[in-house]
Amino acid sequence: MGVTMDGTKQQRRGNTRQRIQDVALALFAEQGYEKTSLREIAERLGVTKAALYYHFKSKEEIIVSLFEDLTRPLGELVEWGRQQPPTLETKQEIIRRYSAALAAAAPLFRFMQENQATVRELRIGDTFRQRMMGLRNILIDPDARLADQVRSVSALFTLHAGMFVLQDIESDPEKRREAVMEVAIDLITQAHQGTRDRD
Amino acid sequence: MGVTMDGTKQQRRGNTRQRIQDVALALFAEQGYEKTSLREIAERLGVTKAALYYHFKSKEEIIVSLFEDLTRPLGELVEWGRQQPPTLETKQEIIRRYSAALAAAAPLFRFMQENQATVRELRIGDTFRQRMMGLRNILIDPDARLADQVRSVSALFTLHAGMFVLQDIESDPEKRREAVMEVAIDLITQAHQGTRDRD
Amino acid sequence: MGVTMDGTKQQRRGNTRQRIQDVALALFAEQGYEKTSLREIAERLGVTKAALYYHFKSKEEIIVSLFEDLTRPLGELVEWGRQQPPTLETKQEIIRRYSAALAAAAPLFRFMQENQATVRELRIGDTFRQRMMGLRNILIDPDARLADQVRSVSALFTLHAGMFVLQDIESDPEKRREAVMEVAIDLITQAHQGTRDRD
Amino acid sequence: MGVTMDGTKQQRRGNTRQRIQDVALALFAEQGYEKTSLREIAERLGVTKAALYYHFKSKEEIIVSLFEDLTRPLGELVEWGRQQPPTLETKQEIIRRYSAALAAAAPLFRFMQENQATVRELRIGDTFRQRMMGLRNILIDPDARLADQVRSVSALFTLHAGMFVLQDIESDPEKRREAVMEVAIDLITQAHQGTRDRD
DNA sequence: TATGAATGAGGCTTCATTCAT
DNA sequence: GATGAATGAAGCCTCATTCAT
Numbered sequence: 001m002g003v004t005m006d007g008t009k010q011q012r013r014g015n016t017r018q019r020i021q022d023v024a025l026a027l028f029a030e031q032g033y034e035k036t037s038l039r040e041i042a043e044r045l046g047v048t049k050a051a052l053y054y055h056f057k058s059k060e061e062i063i064v065s066l067f068e069d070l071t072r073p074l075g076e077l078v079e080w081g082r083q084q085p086p087t088l089e090t091k092q093e094i095i096r097r098y099s100a101a102l103a104a105a106a107p108l109f110r111f112m113q114e115n116q117a118t119v120r121e122l123r124i125g126d127t128f129r130q131r132m133m134g135l136r137n138i139l140i141d142p143d144a145r146l147a148d149q150v151r152s153v154s155a156l157f158t159l160h161a162g163m164f165v166l167q168d169i170e171s172d173p174e175k176r177r178e179a180v181m182e183v184a185i186d187l188i189t190q191a192h193q194g195t196r197d198r199d
Numbered sequence: 200m201g202v203t204m205d206g207t208k209q210q211r212r213g214n215t216r217q218r219i220q221d222v223a224l225a226l227f228a229e230q231g232y233e234k235t236s237l238r239e240i241a242e243r244l245g246v247t248k249a250a251l252y253y254h255f256k257s258k259e260e261i262i263v264s265l266f267e268d269l270t271r272p273l274g275e276l277v278e279w280g281r282q283q284p285p286t287l288e289t290k291q292e293i294i295r296r297y298s299a300a301l302a303a304a305a306p307l308f309r310f311m312q313e314n315q316a317t318v319r320e321l322r323i324g325d326t327f328r329q330r331m332m333g334l335r336n337i338l339i340d341p342d343a344r345l346a347d348q349v350r351s352v353s354a355l356f357t358l359h360a361g362m363f364v365l366q367d368i369e370s371d372p373e374k375r376r377e378a379v380m381e382v383a384i385d386l387i388t389q390a391h392q393g394t395r396d397r398d
Numbered sequence: 399m400g401v402t403m404d405g406t407k408q409q410r411r412g413n414t415r416q417r418i419q420d421v422a423l424a425l426f427a428e429q430g431y432e433k434t435s436l437r438e439i440a441e442r443l444g445v446t447k448a449a450l451y452y453h454f455k456s457k458e459e460i461i462v463s464l465f466e467d468l469t470r471p472l473g474e475l476v477e478w479g480r481q482q483p484p485t486l487e488t489k490q491e492i493i494r495r496y497s498a499a500l501a502a503a504a505p506l507f508r509f510m511q512e513n514q515a516t517v518r519e520l521r522i523g524d525t526f527r528q529r530m531m532g533l534r535n536i537l538i539d540p541d542a543r544l545a546d547q548v549r550s551v552s553a554l555f556t557l558h559a560g561m562f563v564l565q566d567i568e569s570d571p572e573k574r575r576e577a578v579m580e581v582a583i584d585l586i587t588q589a590h591q592g593t594r595d596r597d
Numbered sequence: 598m599g600v601t602m603d604g605t606k607q608q609r610r611g612n613t614r615q616r617i618q619d620v621a622l623a624l625f626a627e628q629g630y631e632k633t634s635l636r637e638i639a640e641r642l643g644v645t646k647a648a649l650y651y652h653f654k655s656k657e658e659i660i661v662s663l664f665e666d667l668t669r670p671l672g673e674l675v676e677w678g679r680q681q682p683p684t685l686e687t688k689q690e691i692i693r694r695y696s697a698a699l700a701a702a703a704p705l706f707r708f709m710q711e712n713q714a715t716v717r718e719l720r721i722g723d724t725f726r727q728r729m730m731g732l733r734n735i736l737i738d739p740d741a742r743l744a745d746q747v748r749s750v751s752a753l754f755t756l757h758a759g760m761f762v763l764q765d766i767e768s769d770p771e772k773r774r775e776a777v778m779e780v781a782i783d784l785i786t787q788a789h790q791g792t793r794d795r796d
Numbered sequence: 797t798a799t800g801a802a803t804g805a806g807g808c809t810t811c812a813t814t815c816a817t
Numbered sequence: 818g819a820t821g822a823a824t825g826a827a828g829c830c831t832c833a834t835t836c837a838t
Contacts, residue, residue: 016822032316034233037807048824050810055822059808116313117231133367140368146378147385149368150357154382157360158353168332169339169348179345183353186346215797236832247799248833254797258833414801430714432631435828446803448831453801457829512713515629531765538766544776545783547766548755552780555758556751566730567737567746577743581751584744613818634811646812648819656812 017055019045021069024062029111033063033118060122067124070105071131077101078134088192091139091152095184098135099159099177110164132156144194151191155184216254218244220268223261228310232262232317259321266323269304270330276300277333287391290338290351294383297334298358298376309363331355343393350390354383415453417443419467422460427509431461431516458520465522468503469529475499476532486590489537489550493582496533497557497575508562530554542592549589553582614652616642618666621659626708630660630715657719664721667702668728674698675731685789688736688749692781695732696756696774707761729753741791748788752781 023044027036038059042049056062077097084090102109112119112128119125139152162180170176222243226235237258241248255261276296283289301308311318311327318324338351361379369375421442425434436457440447454460475495482488500507510517510526517523537550560578568574620641624633635656639646653659674694681687699706709716709725716722736749759777767773 014821031320032233032314034231035316035320038809039807049808050825051823053809111316114315114319115231117234117310120313121230121234146369146374147381150361150365150378150382153360153365153368154353154357154386157356158349161352161356162349166349166352169352170345175345179349182346183349187353213797237834238832249800249835250798252834412800429718430631430712432629433714433718436830437828447829448804449802451830509714512717513629514711515632515708518711519628519632544767544772545779548759548763548776548780551758551763551766552751552755552784555754556747559750559754560747564747564750567750568743573743577747580744581747585751611818635813636811645820647814647821650813651818 016045016047016051020052020055020062021066025066025107025111028063028066028115029107032115033111063122064124066108067128070108071128073101073104074098074131074135078131078138081135081138084138086138086141088189091188091192092185094135094138095155095159095188096181098156099162099181099184102159102163103177106163109160113160113164139188139191141192144191148191148194151187151194155187155191158184158187215244215246215250219251219254219261220265224265224306224310227262227265227314228306231314232310262321263323265307266327269307270327272300272303273297273330273334277330277337280334280337283337285337285340287388290387290391291384293334293337294354294358294387295380297355298361298380298383301358301362302376305362308359312359312363338387338390340391343390347390347393350386350393354386354390357383357386414443414445414449418450418453418460419464423464423505423509426461426464426513427505430513431509461520462522464506465526468506469526471499471502472496472529472533476529476536479533479536482536484536484539486587489586489590490583492533492536493553493557493586494579496554497560497579497582500557500561501575504561507558511558511562537586537589539590542589546589546592549585549592553585553589556582556585613642613644613648617649617652617659618663622663622704622708625660625663625712626704629712630708660719661721663705664725667705668725670698670701671695671728671732675728675735678732678735681735683735683738685786688785688789689782691732691735692752692756692785693778695753696759696778696781699756699760700774703760706757710757710761736785736788738789741788745788745791748784748791752784752788755781755784 020041024036024041027041027044030036038049038052041062042052045051052062056065077094080097081090081094084093119128135156136153139155140149158180162176162184166176166180170179219240223235223240226240226243229235237248237251240261241251244250251261255264276293279296280289280293283292318327334355335352338354339348357379361375361383365375365379369378418439422434422439425439425442428434436447436450439460440450443449450460454463475492478495479488479492482491517526533554534551537553538547540547556578560574560582564574564578568577617638621633621638624638624641627633635646635649638659639649642648649659653662674691677694678687678691681690716725732753733750736752737746739746755777759773759781763773763777767776
């Protein structure tokens with residue numbers, strides 16, 4: 001990511017657009033969208049602000065492009081989930097895949113988590129929310145007890161917590177991931193079982 | 200100017216400071232801290248920007264004051280928790296009280312949840328994080344299995360989710376609160392039991 | 399206009415708004431609207447750009463305010479004209495008063511004449527055009543021969559020409575004004591007579 | 598890119614230069630010179646900005662070239678006029694020919710009329726002004742009464758008015774042209790007669 | 797208790813132009 | 818005959834802040 005391949009003075013081939021995205025995401029995630037200025041991004045890249053505008057029409061377009069690129073797996077996951085039978089196995093698999101997607105696009109998710117106020121006003125907000133709700137609808141049985149519905153959502157939230165606030169509880173990321181998965185799977189299972197029990 | 204003609208609209212009895220805080224919190228929660236300008240706050244109040252500076256030394260001080268006022272219950276909760284024995288009952292009571300604190304200062308918590316990037320850079324960030332960690336340390340048994348530690352944190356997160364993302368799952372706030380509590384209490388209980396089981 | 403009353407260091411009382419308008423009009427007339435930057439205006443006044451924004455919401459508002467202030471006499475003229483009987487005397491009086499209005503707001507009219515492309519896109523454009531058409535409708539008899547209608551419009555245009563392109567034909571402004579008036583009055587009279595003749 | 602697939606849309610036979618001029622003139626006339634950007638011109642043509650620079654050294658050169666191409670007839674008219682005797686017939690013929698020139702290069706004249714502020718700063722300004730003054734000098738008898746000199750100039754202005762502001766008075770362009778010509782010829786004749794009368 | 801007037805820094809964006817390919 | 822990539826200058830505007838009154 002953003003790593004120079006030959007180590008020399010940053011080859012400016014066709015990769016500037018990519019480099020802008022990388023740097024922007026890093027800064028957005030670190031400081032927030034509004035506090036990150038285009039000047040900062042440009043300076044970090046050793047380019048002029050105007051160069052950014054050759055590649056993106058506006059500041060918002062930078063973040064939208066990031067979002068579109070990095071969020072696709074989530075869309076595909078929803079798509080996939082919709083076509084599966086609503087079994088416990090499916091739900092567990094969704095949790096697993098979602099966790100993987102989260103890990104793969106960690107900086108973006110961190111950004112979205114920490115800048116919800118911003119995201120809400122950007123036109124991305126809606127798309128993202130829709131996808132999350134798609135996911136939720138697959139996990140949740142609308143006839144289930146309310147508490148079990150909460151459990152399903154909680155499973156997702158637990159994964160998020162695992163990415164962003166549990167770093168000081170256990171430093172080994174692998175162990176952390178395992179523990180988090182255990183809880184999430186447990187929650188989704190209880191939610192599913194609860195539903196069954198009533199039958 | 201400033202003269203009360205009818206006594207209706209102007210209750211300014213020296214409560215301007217309070218009114219500033221109210222309006223500011225509403226706007227911060229709605230649009231985020233950076234996107235809310237002092238001009239906006241002043242306009243909403245029918246005052247001049249300069250007036251804000253009579254009551255607060257800076258923009259940051261406004262939010263810090265809000266934070267200090269609204270977050271005190273959380274501090275007291277931690278204080279209280281520290282003096283209790285680490286029983287299951289204590290933990291459950293903490294969950295209950297935290298939920299109440301959350302409800303009482305909903306806009307502020309919403310703000311903090313949605314503007315983490317900002318909060319992190321403000322000097323409040325630390326205080327808040329410390330309190331949250333205080334809470335966590337009371338709930339968590341450091342010798343517990345990692346998954347059980349995750350469960351404890353998850354309980355807190357579930358309460359948050361209950362405030363902010365479960366509104367479309369069930370519109371009756373009272374039912375929602377009950378269901379959320381059930382899950383959170385359940386999680387904390389499992390976490391505690393898991394710990395005991397190993398003994 | 400913009401003249402300091404006491405000669406000392408520009409007294410900054412409540413006249414800054416006025417001074418901005420003066421300087422802006424001068425520059426707009428001299429260089430055109432687009433080529434005049436706010437920086438230039440501010441520098442000429444010994445103020446910051448930001449100060450301009452304390453008095454006007456945008457660059458466009460500066461010109462709109464100028465337009466509104468300076469164009470009022472024209473509106474009143476149209477109003478007056480509408481209430482007079484459509485006699486030759488009325489029309490001649492309109493020509494005379496229009497000429498006076500032109501002289502009184504010469505820089506603005508010069509600006510509008512030389513920046514029509516700009517004016518068209520500003521929201522002022524319409525108002526101005528409407529007033530000019532109001533004037534024309536008073537001068538023109540819709541049943542008159544086309545050539546006589548043209549004469550009426552030509553009378554107005556002659557007045558404009560008198561202000562802006564005849565300066566090198568005769569340097570004494572008073573004589574110039576007289577000659578221009580003679581031709582304009584002559585044109586409007588012919589137009590009126592032509593109409594009568596057909597009766 | 599640039600490959601003609603069907604031969605329809607692309608007649609690029611080295612006529613790009615011409616196409617640039619056409620588009621530029623259209624845009625300059627519509628929006629003004631300063632408000633028209635090279636990006637806009639390029640986009641409208643389906644070319645890159647850089648392509649414009651292959652054909653013209655600068656933005657100014659585009660307009661200068663337009664001016665030079667389209668204004669030549671005016672130069673020739675002045676040339677021709679200078680060699681004629683200063684009779685009434687000559688003057689009338691000049692009015693006629695000028696009207697024709699105006700019609701032939703309407704967009705350019707419209708542009709010049711509506712962007713005088715810009716034109717003045719471009720180096721074209723002088724040339725154009727000189728030509729107009731040449732024309733005027735042919736029409737005007739320096740010994741004539743001032744009012745008659747004004748009449749001569751007014752005749753030219755009437756032609757301009759005919760092109761640009763009389764469109765709503767009479768929609769049939771042919772009738773309009775006739776009426777305008779009548780008035781202009783009339784004015785120039787009066788101017789000439791006035792001069793003679795004094796003899 | 798507040799306002800009116802202003803500032804300095806910095807934000808996003810657009811422009812004409814250049815140059816290697 | 819034209820493009821892709823970039824630059825430097827400048828534009829308009831907004832913000833938090835100050836201070837005399």
